[in-house]
Amino acid sequence: MVSNNQLFHLFLFLCFFQITCLHAQLCTQQQTSALLQFKQQFSFYKYADYGSCDSVGILSYPKMESWKEGSDCCSWDGVKCDNNTSQVIGLDLSCSWLNGTIHPNSTIFNYFPHLQRLNLAFNDFGMSRISSEFSRFTRLTHLNLSCSSFSGKVPIEVSFLSKLVSLDLSYNFGLRLEEPGFELLVQNLTKVRELNLRDVNISSVVSNSLLNLTSLRHLDLSECRLLGKFPDGIFHLPHLNELSIFGNLALTGYFPEFINSSSPLQYLDLSYTNFSGELPDSIGNLKSLKALKAYDCKFYGSIPTSLGNLTEMTDLFTGMLPSSLSNLGNLVHLGVWGNNFEGKIADFLPNVKSLLYLHVESNSFSGPFPSLGANLTKLVYLDLSNNQLRGPLPSQIIGLPNLTWLGLGDNLINGTIPSWVFSLPALGYFNLSNNKLTGHVKEFKSTHLTVVDLSNNSLHGRFPSSTFKLVNLSSLILSSNNFSGELDMLCHAISLQILVLSSNSFNGSIPRCLGNFSIYFYVLDLRKNNFSGTIPDTFAKENYFETINLDSNGFEGPVPKSLENCQMLQVLDLGHNKFSDKFPYWLGNLTSLQVLVLRSNKFHGPILNSKFKFPFPNLRVMDLSNNYFTGPLPRKYFKNLNAMMNVDEASFELQYLGTPSPSASIYYYNDCLTMVIKGSILEMAKVLTIFTAIDLSKNNFEGEIPQIIGKLNSIRGLNLSHNSLTGHIPASLANLTMLEWLDLSSNKLTGEIPQQLRNFKSLAVLNLSQNQLIGPIPQGNQFDTFSNDSYIDNLALCGPPLLNACNPRTPQPPPLMFQQEDNTSSGFNWEVILPGYICGLVWGLVMGYFMFSRGNLSGL
Template identity: 90%
Template sequence: MTDLLIEYNNFTGMLPSSLSNLGNLVDLEVECNNFEGKITDFLPNVKSLLYLYVGSNSFSGPFPSLGANLTKLVELGLSNNQLRGPLPSQIIGLPNLTWLSLGDNLINGTIPSWVFSLPALEYFNLSNNKLTGHVKQFKSTHLTHVDLSNNNLHGRFPSSTFKLVYLSSLILSSNNFSGELDMLCHAISLEILVLSSNSFNGSIPQCSGNFSIYFSLLDLRKNNFSGTIPDTFAKKNYFETINLDSNGFEGPVPKSLENCKMLRVLDLGRNKFSDKFPYWLGNLTLLQVLILRSNKFHGPIPNSKFKIPFPNLRVMDLSNNNFTGPLPRKYFKNLNAMMNVDEASFELKYLGMRGGGSTYYYNDCLTIVIKGSTIDMVKVLTIFTVIDLSKNNFEGQIPQIIGKLNSIRGLNLSHNSLTGHIPASLANLTMLEWLDLSSNKLTGEIPQQLKNLKSLEVLNLSQNQLVGPIPQGNQFDTFLNGSYIDNLALCGPPLLNACSPRTPQPPPLMFQQEDNTSSGFNWEVILPGYICGLVWGLVMGYFMFSRGKPQWLVRIIEGERNKSGKRFKKHSHRNRAR
């Protein structure tokens, strides 16, 4: 037997030690099962073995010391187990090894120097372990993928690594690496760069315009970067994700981002950008996530010059800026990805990307305020939809058109200067899980139709000027006093003040006649005339009874009588003549 492949099953228990007797074995793949025990108990020690995959099981114990005869190994995959201890430094040479995947274990200590000297190494993954220390210079000229994320590595990452001709993917997130990004000028083949959650600093060099046109992912969030973003994004580039969240970037949003026609995620949140709303981003038809939260954006949001702006946008977070003017009604009207989404037909996927041949996975990570709490979403479903325009200076009414966005999960318009009534059209947002309209100047009653929002879990209408009864039934029976505090005159449960009897409404017939112009009967015209006639009659009656007959009025009346008498006589004579 040369090949033994029993992967992607639900096998349990321990593999038989008799496997070590397979002297001609070339390919052993048992990954993605529930096997346990120690790898050395069944590992064949034969020169013929080229491919060994035992990842995604429950193997434990110290990292196995590979037998001296396994020098021909080409690919070694031990990831996603419970292997612990340091990497064995006594292994000084696997000259043919091209694939080394040891991620998602409990490996500790430093990365031994032999790893950096493997001459044929192309794929290297030590992510999600407990490694410490510095990273040394890689001597392999064939490296294409390096993933050291989620360890305790620190210091400066060797800049010579960026000079590797074939390096396309470098993932160093969640460590404590430091230094500037000048080495990026040498990254002519880089397609994926993830440096998030480290201590990198400095600015993005102007040479970033020399990146490969195939550069698709730039994740620099949660570092100490500063300065402006170079306006050097080339035309026909392949950027899909640009995440700069939680740094110190400043200045305007580079206009050349409009060249990123493939862009799906743009997160500029929690920086110092100072600019007007970059409306031209609405021409990026594939954009699904736009986050500008916690910056210094200002001014009104102008009407888009594009026929259908942001047609695929699912997450729109403009919170905690200085935007003014009315809410962007035209954008609400065209957010097609937030309308009429048939979730039953959607395959559950996460925002992100997958490399060719499953060489890497990347999930977009977003920081969003959900149901009143700031959440770091490490995975974001593609059906997740939210609008957050809170903590700005928006004014005017909430447009009725927002009721068309019947697939959104969260709507936050709090801490603005919005006025007018809560639109009843919000009752159409049947998927809504949280609604925050607090700290505005809203008036009128809470629309009774909102009690039909059966998915609503969090409601905050506090600090407005609302009046009248709180809707009862369904989800409204679960909301506490905090949802309604500091309003003018709300009443009914859960508040203690009971509602007064309702004032009778005017007869419906009056509104029907008011709207029916063909009837010729208009109360707005008749009522003032009726009142004036009544007042005139009372005044004349008073003069008549208090002062006798007014001579001018007597002359008018008697004159009219004489004229009437003469006309009557003329008519009588004519009738007799006939």
């Protein structure tokens, strides 16, 4: 039995233990107050991390909300205290929705001398500077300020934190580490094991002091604008297992020799640098290497056969791939995309059970599709696209139960699609576009399909309706084949985002369910088919349509008024149909609309002034040609086409109109456009966002060309031909300095060609034929390149390139754009010579000139 004395001692021990525990849990009042004051500096914004926490799998929530007055700060979320001293030794406020600024006088710098770990990653500190006061944390071993919107110069005082074993300043795109900051940093942080400066602007040569960091395990200097030659010795640091210098375009170097097999390197990324030379055979000594990346470098030569010792490779280099690659028995990931490799894939494809990913797209591989064999049962990703593979696909392949990605597009594969392709149970991405395939498409076994692209082949017949019922299907691209049938099954495609059926033989009408796709549908491309009937007036509010292209079908009736609900719409092409309607003025309320094509229909009546104050503010292309529009040209619309005015093209990044797949960056739809350009009908497979043009030709417009059209100084093409326009050619057209083609032919224009138009520098095609123009043709610049065809069938034009010379006494118009009338500047004494010119040609020219000059002043 336990004696009373023993029980008493046990009781004392428990009391002492409890008192000790309570003491260890209590945070000092000073530190509690300091943390609460620190909390007051911020507001909580859910998206302060811009979604980064979710992308890396870290839970995002406002940790500071648990910080309350009167409670023990050691129990607060994100706070860690020393069990013996109750001092705060750790603060983890990563992904805490913090939005605000850390001021140099913040309480956090004054009352936490024992702090060892500080993590402020994935917040938004409003591009504030990193304070030099961080140097007060002299015991700090881990500092993480990554992805938190810091900017400015990294203070030199950070290098005084000599006990740091981990420093992460990555993904703060406004940070810079100026000399001698980088040198001091690597000189003083001799204990550091993890150093991540990705995206910090260093802009200097790589410090040789890095060679002294013998404890370094992880080094990331990606996109730091490093210069000069990268020191070979860094590759040989005794504990280094991850090294990335990705994206330093001016960084040079050679792949080092690895004499022994003791290197712990597992991950090596040299992509987008200026590394060059051969890969040494000693690379095979990197027994631990799992990932080798070298996109867009300047390596050359064959891949050493010793690579067979690597456990995993993700990227190789330019040069020839030897068949000895088939000896890589442990290979998991082979990626050689975007190089210049040649030969047959079957010559090097490793016959190993461990292979998961095979990236060989965008090379010059030829020969037949390889026989994958039954051993590749783990294969998940297979992309052989954009090569020169020939012949049919194998009629039978056993296995591939895990294959989710099959990319065979842009090759020379012919024959039919074998049954094993449709039977792949896990297939999610399927691309056989741009080949020479024939035959029918069978039903897919996989229910996971997200993208199906069979475009640009010779497939025919009815497309299996069951495909439209796949709940995950987001992109279906069948263009340029000979598929047929109706679209009733479209109503089952509840997740469809991109539907491209152009250049086929589909027929029937569009089902009324079309407009109900208010959440997912982005692109509807049905051009060049045999569809007919009216367009359902069922477009729901708050839909996400960006492109609707129905060109070259048999649609009729009015334009559905519910299209006004498509506020995201950028491209609307209804050309070459049988629509019969007045001009749908309400489309002017679509503020995102950039391309409007109504050409070759039965639209009629005048284009009245818009009921909207600023119609079509972003319209870049307007094609209303070959209809039955009447009345004057739409002056108010010209006045508000802001996207055709004062465009600074130098500030524009070269982009095409199009729509990425919203679910993932696995498919991108490029808008196309058919239009009369420089006198010829052209189909643009891609449309630059800086392309601007107006085509109102082949209608019944009348009246004068408004001066206001001269404000569209960023327009590249203007076609007003085959109308009944009268009056003079406005001199304000000379403001259209970007103009590449101008067609005013087949109208009733009178007067002279304004001499100001000779200032055109980009004009390649001019057609003023079949009008009533008179007087001298402007000379110089682009006008010296135009032939007689530009001027035929006018009343009395003269001068080159025509054979009839101008009367030397004919007065020349003043050179200025909008010169005022000046009756004394012509050099003529009207009281003396007027009677002799009343019936003469010169009198007509002079009067035409002065009428035109008045028009310049009053027509604006």
